Each structure stands twice: as C-alpha cells, then as structure tokens.
Amino acid sequence: SGLHAEQQPKARVAPPPEEAPAGGTRTVDAGQLLPGDVIELKGDDVVPADARLLRQDGLEVDESALTGESLPVHKHVGATPHAAVADRRCMVFEGTTVVAGTAQAVVVDIGERTEAARAVHLAARTPPAAGVQARLQELTRKALPLTLAGGAAVTGLALLRGTPVRDAVSGGVAVAVAAVPEGLPLVATVAQLAAARRLSRDGVLVRTPRTLEALGRVDTFCFDKTGTLTENRLRVVRVSDAEGTEWAAGDAGEPGPAATLRRA
Numbered sequence: 001s002g003l004h005a006e007q008q009p010k011a012r013v014a015p016p017p018e019e020a021p022a023g024g025t026r027t028v029d030a031g032q033l034l035p036g037d038v039i040e041l042k043g044d045d046v047v048p049a050d051a052r053l054l055r056q057d058g059l060e061v062d063e064s065a066l067t068g069e070s071l072p073v074h075k076h077v078g079a080t081p082h083a084a085v086a087d088r089r090c091m092v093f094e095g096t097t098v099v100a101g102t103a104q105a106v107v108v109d110i111g112e113r114t115e116a117a118r119a120v121h122l123a124a125r126t127p128p129a130a131g132v133q134a135r136l137q138e139l140t141r142k143a144l145p146l147t148l149a150g151g152a153a154v155t156g157l158a159l160l161r162g163t164p165v166r167d168a169v170s171g172g173v174a175v176a177v178a179a180v181p182e183g184l185p186l187v188a189t190v191a192q193l194a195a196a197r198r199l200s201r202d203g204v205l206v207r208t209p210r211t212l213e214a215l216g217r218v219d220t221f222c223f224d225k226t227g228t229l230t231e232n233r234l235r236v237v238r239v240s241d242a243e244g245t246e247w248a249a250g251d252a253g254e255p256g257p258a259a260t261l262r263r264a
Contacts, residue, residue, distance in 0.1 A: 011048040012040040014104065037107045045098040050114045053077045053090050058101035066096055066116060071229070072099040085115055085207035130212060132188045144178065151176030 009030035025040050030048035033039070039051060046226060060072040067086040080088050087144070092105055096113040111117065155172030159165065159245075192209035199206055206212065240246045 008045060011037075011171055014040055014161055032106050032184035033110055035107050035110065039105055039107060040154075041098050041105065042099055042104045043098055043102075045097045046123040046225065047092045047098065049107045051092050051093050051107045053092065054104045054106055056101060056103040059092075059103045060099040060101055062097040062099050063093065065097075066093055075103065099157065132192075133210060135249050136185055139184070140180075147176045147179040150179055238255065 010027050011030045012025040012263055013028055013033070014025050033049050038054070039048065041059070043167075049204060053059070054077065056075055056077060059075040059197065061075060063086070069086060073086075073089070075092065079089060079215050080090050083089075085093070091108075092103070093116060094110075095116045109115075112121075134179050151172040153172075154175045155168050158168035158171050163171075189209070192212055195205035195212050196209050229236050238246055
C-alpha cells in the first residue's frame, strides 16, 4: 500500500557523474541499495546501510542503538584499520541516526552482512549449557551406555536361565529405567525455582532460573547502561556556585541557582 511504502527506509543516492553531470541525488528504498552505491547523509537521517565515509562536514552520529555509546560520535574520513565497531570513526552503520552535519559515503555492506544484523544474530543465539545443566547432560551421556549394557546383561542372563522372552525383556527394561537418574533434573529445577522465589521477595526478578548458577560465579559486573540502567537523558539534580554553595534541583527557582543555570 501507499502508507507501507512511505514507511520504508529511504536513501538519497548520488548517481555517477556520467549519469548526472550536474550532480544531485535521487531517493530510493533502502532495500534497493547495493555495495558501491554512494549515499548522501544529513541531520536526522537514519543510515540505510553500512558505509565508508568519502567526505564529511561536522558529522556526528548517534550509535547508541548499536554500541551503547550515549553521546554522539564525531566521524572523520581517516582510515581506522582493525578497529572495533565503536572506534570505526570512518564508518557509518545501518540503523544509527545522524545528529548533525552532512556526509557522503559509499555503501560497503547491506542486509544480513551489516553490523546491526550481526548484533541481532548474536543476541538470538541459544547459549550453551552450563553449570548443573551441563553436568546433568554429561552424567546422562556417561550413564546411558552403562544403563543399556546393564539392561541387556539382565535380559541375556534371564534368557540363559530359561525365562520366557517377554519376562526377560521386561526385567531388562526395568533395570535400565531404574538406573536412569530421572530425579536429578527435577531436583535441580526445583532448587533453582526456590532460589528465584526467595530473590523475588527482595525485589529481584529472575527471568531464567539457570542464570542463578552463573550469578554465583560472577565477580565483576559490566553493564550496558544506556537505555537499561539509565534513560539516556540528562537532567540537573544539584547546582553549585563558585563559592561551593549547593542547591538541590527542587530549589532551582531561587535567585542563586537560577543565575548559575543561566550562565551555564
């Protein structure tokens, strides 16, 4: 529909000089971009693809959605080989927002090959088994051959003693089932749920009980604070003048703090 088409991300593409000698740009859907296309960027634009800067004039980009950096990142055209994503100042990335300035860049990656797509795939990966879950899986792998061997041995001995085949097989299956520690996963799950319930009384919400095991082994916390622990919004909470006198934010209407804020 027309409304759906208007909501699609757009890009301003600079055609080759032989196609448009007088310059200018044309607007296309971001999904039509190809590596090698040259795009124009300006304030409030959402970057449509990963691109290498060709020129820029005071370009600042909000990359908080990709790297967690709360402040706008100043870009330049100088190469930054082997740098981490957050330090690639000569690149702009799909999904980030131009805060100020203008730029021209050449598209290098689109679709699933962009840094934003890679970040989504990493976040969607299922973490490997760890802790009690990993040990239970290891125990099951080691116990299963012994269990099957024990069941087969019991069945074979029963047949040698002349026991009917049906009774011999039933005995072997019973031994195999009895040897499987099926109660261990239940005990581990109940213990994790009990711990999560105790934490909930202290205001701690546990989304995945298995994380409690990892929490017991943690000695350092690293938080992506932007948008999680913080709101990415600055506000005045205290005002201090040159003499060291301080006022709380609620007292900002007083002459002293108001004058300080105006000077700031």
